Amino acid sequence: MSDRFRKFVQIIGSGPHTGKHLTREDAAEAMEMMLLETATPAQIGAFLIAHRIVRPTGAELAGMLDTYAKIGPQLQPVASHDRSPVIFGIPYDGRSRTMPLAPLVSLILTAVEIPVILHGGDWMPTKYGTPLIDIWQEWGIDWTQMSLDRVQHTFATTGLGFIYTPTHFPAAAGLTPYRDQIGKRPPIATLELMWCPYAGDAHSIFGYVHPPTEQTALVAATLRDTPHKITTVKGLEGSTDLPRDRAVIIGVHRAGQDLERIFLHHYDYGLSNVNPPLLTNPEMMAEFALVLAGKPSNLLDSVLWNAGFYLWHCGGASDMAAGMKLARELLTSGAVSKQLERIKESI
Template identity: 45%
Template sequence: MPQSATSTPELRQRFKELLRKVGSGEHTSRGLSRGEADEALALMLQGHASDTQIGAFLIAHRIRRPEPQELAGMVDTYRRLGPQLTSASAQPKPVCFGMPFDGRTRTAPLYPLTALVLCAAGQPVVLQAGARMPVKYGVTALELFQDLGLDLQGLPLNAVASGFQHHGLALIHQPDHFPLADSLIRHRDDLGKRPPVASAELLWTAHHGDHLFVSGFVHPPTESRAWETLSLLGEEDVITVKGLEGSTDLPISRACITARMRRTKPAERMILHPRDHGCFGPDQEWTNLEAWTEQAHAALRGAGPLAAALRWNAGCYLWFCGVSASLSAGLERAEQCLQKAEGQTMLESLIRWRSAVGG
C-alpha cells in the first residue's frame, strides 16, 4: 500500500510498536486492547503502515487468533471510518446480515431471495458485501442481484439510504462505499488466508440504530467469540447461525444450530428442525450464475429446487424479526408470499427504482 501523504515517522513507529505486541514469540505475544486494535486497523487503512508491516501484522494476528476485545476494536474502526446507514423514523427495525465477504462456492445462495421476501412482508434488510475476493473468490451479493435484473453497483450512499428508507433493502458494496477497507484486499490475496479483519466483517453492520443483527459462523469457538464481541459492541439483539459456508443461510439438510442473545442476557440456544415443518431436503449445490438465476426466479414463485429452502429461510427470519408470532406462522406467511409471488413483485419494484435513480 502506498504510504499516505500525511504519514509521519511517528505513526509508522507507533504501528511498529503494535506489531511487536502481536508478533512476538509464544511466551511474550499478547492481545491488544480494544483501543489498540482500533488504532492498528486505522493506521493500516489510512496508509500509515508499509506493505511489509501490514502483511506481518495480518498473518501474526491470524496465527495468534484475535480476541473479542480486538475484534471489537476493529469493528470500532469500521463504524468510525466506514459508511453509515440509518432508518427512517417510522421504519421497522431492520435485520442486518453479517456473512463472509469472499462469497459462496459450494451451495446455492438463498439470502438475496430471503431478503426480497422479507422486504415484501414489510421487514427492512441490510446486506453488505464486496467484489470477488480471496480466499474463496466466491459469487457475490452484487452479482446475484445483477443476474436477477437488479444492478446495485455504483450507487452513491445517499441513493442507497433513500432506497432503503423507501423500499426496505440496502446493499452496502465495499468498493463503492468503503474503499478504505477495500485497500486491504490485495494483502489478503498475497497471504492466501483469511486475516482477522475477515472475522470483524461478520460482526459489523453499516446500520446505526436499533436492529436485529444476524451473524454466520462455522465452528463453535467462533460463535462464542462472536457473542462476547457483539456484547462488547453494545449489540442488543443478536442471532448467530451455523449457516451454509458460514453464511446466514439456514440449511434444510440438517438441524439448524442458532442462538439468540438479547441485551445482557446469556445466549439462548435454538435448534430448528426443517424436517418437522415439511422443509427437509438436500441443500442445492452451486453450479453457475445462469442456473442459479433460473432457480431463483422459480423459487420466488414457489417452484423449483430452491423453493423449500426459501420457504424455510424466509419463514424462520419472519419469526426471528417479529413479523410473525411463531415459526409456524412465519412459514405460513412465507408460503403465502411465494404463492402470490410477492418477492418477485418486490424485485420488480426495486428494478424500477434503480432505473429511476440512474447512474
C-alpha cells in the first residue's frame, strides 16, 4: 500500500464538510501514481469514485494533464505541414445513439492539407458505445497494430494520425477496468478530452455534454498557459460532431483573450433537424461508402454540415457556406476517397 496515495484519497474522500481538493502538484503526483500503479487497485478505485462525487477542479485537471504530457506519447511536428494539426478529443466511451462523423470529417480536412490527430481506444465503460477505431478497421486501416513510429510516418505523409491508447499509452489504458468496476465515468474522462498528444502548436477541439465540464476544462487550460487555440463543442453525445436537432454552441478560447461564442442553426443552411441514428457496422459503412462516392444518403447532410464548419473554423474556407460547398466538391470529385487510399497505402 502507498501511504502517500492514501493521503490523496483522504483529502478528496472526507465528505462535504472536511473534504478538500488537491493542489495541482498533488493531482499530478496522484495521476502518475495511478498510471505507474504505485497505488494499489483498492486505492485507485477509491480515488476515482471519490473524485467522481466531489468533481475535479480546474487546478486538479491541470495537474493531471501535466502528468499526461510527461508520460504519454506525442507525435512530432512535421516540417512539410503548413498548418498546425487539429486534435479531436472525442469521448472514449463511443457512440450509442447517433452515427460518428469525425472519421469522414478528418478525411475531408486532411484532403486539403489540414492535419488531424485522433486518439482513443476500444469499447469503453460505462457506455460501451461504438469506438472510432472500429470504423478505421472497417476501412482496412488498423491503427491498433502500428508502432508509434509508424503512426508518425503516416501522419507525416498523409496528415492523419491516430494514437491508439492500448498500444501507444498502455498505462492510461490500464485504468479502463476501474470504470467498469465502479460503474461510473471518472474525472479522468474529462482530461482525456483535453489531452493533446502532440509536441508542437496545435488546435485542440473537444466535445462536452454538461456546461460545467467546459468551464472546468478552460480553467485548466488557462492554468497550464496553453498557448494554442482550444475549441469546445456541445456536440452529439459529448463528441465534436455538430447536432442538427438543436442550436450548436461552440466556444473558442485563445490565451489571454475572452471566450468567443459561435452559435449555429441547421435551418440557416437549409438542413432538417434530424441527426442520423447509429446503425450496425455494416449498415454504417454502407452509408459511409455513399458519402465517399458523393452520392445522396441519409448521412450526407450531416457530414457537409460538420465538414463545412471545420473547414471554415480551421482556415480551409472563408465561411460556413463556402466550407459546405468545398466539402461537397471534395466528395464528388473523389478527392476524399483518394485521401483514404493514400492513408491505406502509407501503413
